[in-house]
């Protein structure tokens with residue numbers, strides 16, 4: 190059984206919105222508090238399928254995790270060397286963050302383990318995480334295609350590393366950082382473009398000796414970690430669906446409260462502003478070492494642009510919804526240097542291009558990017574390719590379609606934005622969930 194969304198042409202979105210906790214920070218908070226000594230308290234944790242998979246795996250590794258009646262998660266950390274050998278394969282489901290970060294952590298443990306995932310995750314590249322971890326002394330076996338299952342065989346020693354990142358990936362960087370806690374000496378990671386730095390921010394909060402200077406990160410190994418309280422802001426990647434929905438529909442404005450605005454996550458906001466979007470950060474403040482704000486957005490006339498390369502890694506998860514904005518803009522939007530989009534939950538260049546074409550939007554995919562010509566959205570029946578962000582992006586397009594739009598296979602929306610349907614309906618989208626038997 191699977192589900193589809195049917196969206197009827199809707200006019201506008203108004204009100205005050207809130208979106209669930211940040212997915213990237215939620216995974217990291219769960220993992221670090223599991224290897225701290227004592228009870229860490231997490232507020233605002235994202236309760237999505239991806240994060241629930243991380244919780245199940247940490248429980249399998251011997252960590253007790255409970256939720257109290259205030260909605261906070263209590264993580265009874267086992268200390269850096271207290272995790273236990275799992276009795277079964279560890280299932281990461283659809284989550285690349287879960288799989289890659291845990292590969293880093295598990296590479297440095299005194300036991301063997303195996304990580305598996307669903308069909309989508311089992312086809313994503315894992316050689317990128319194996320390579321640096323093996324340079325540190327880890328033993329990792331992948332399939333011939335360099336995909337999961339990831340078999341981790343315990344290693345005698347994890348050494349420090351100096352590593353220049355060949356791809357822009359916060360997941361790979363974070364895997365190295367988790368392994369570096371156990372190394373025999375300091376490690377240095379050099380990025381060509383700085384990616385989201387939530388791991389670095391959390392490590393600083395936990396008192397770990399980590400310094401970030403331009404694109405270079407240095408981390409000193411650690412003997413023990415003490416439990417902390419972590420407050421997680423709302424996820425800007427989820428907020429972005431509402432933001433673009435407001436921008437492209439008429440007479441709309443919305444305030445979205447308490448959203449994380451980490452400097453390396455706001456590329457899509459910067460791109461949209463260049464396209465003419467009226468977006469404002471209000472009440473900027475700090476929460477657990479992360480910058481947060483309330484985001485005010487109103488309907489705007491968008492103009493197509495050539496997206497500057499330096500924004501690509503900072504907007505990497507937002508391209509599906511940015512393509513919907515581009516389809517509604519005046520003129521052509523050009524994206525290059527976005528090869529990484531081929532390696533997400535689906536090949537997002539192909540999945541988005543196919544859906545846009547079905548809706549009558551002219552576009553062409555090239556080697557590492559796409560060109561989209563703004564036009565009028567007809568509607569139609571779209572495949573999500575089981576990709577949560579593709580599904581949510583075409584749902585938002587319902588605000589500007591001439592006819593109904595039906596998006597098939599929307600089940601994976603639960604991996605990142607469990608109450609997406611209720612949130613969008615509440616803001617004025619004419620949406621129905623249909624069960625396909």
Ligand code: S3P
Pocket residue numbers: 212213214285286357358359360361363385505506529
């Ligand atoms: C993430 C990093 C990015 C992003 C993913 C979450 C993270 O992946 O696309 O959704 O939490 O570190 P890459 O590291 O593959 O770029």
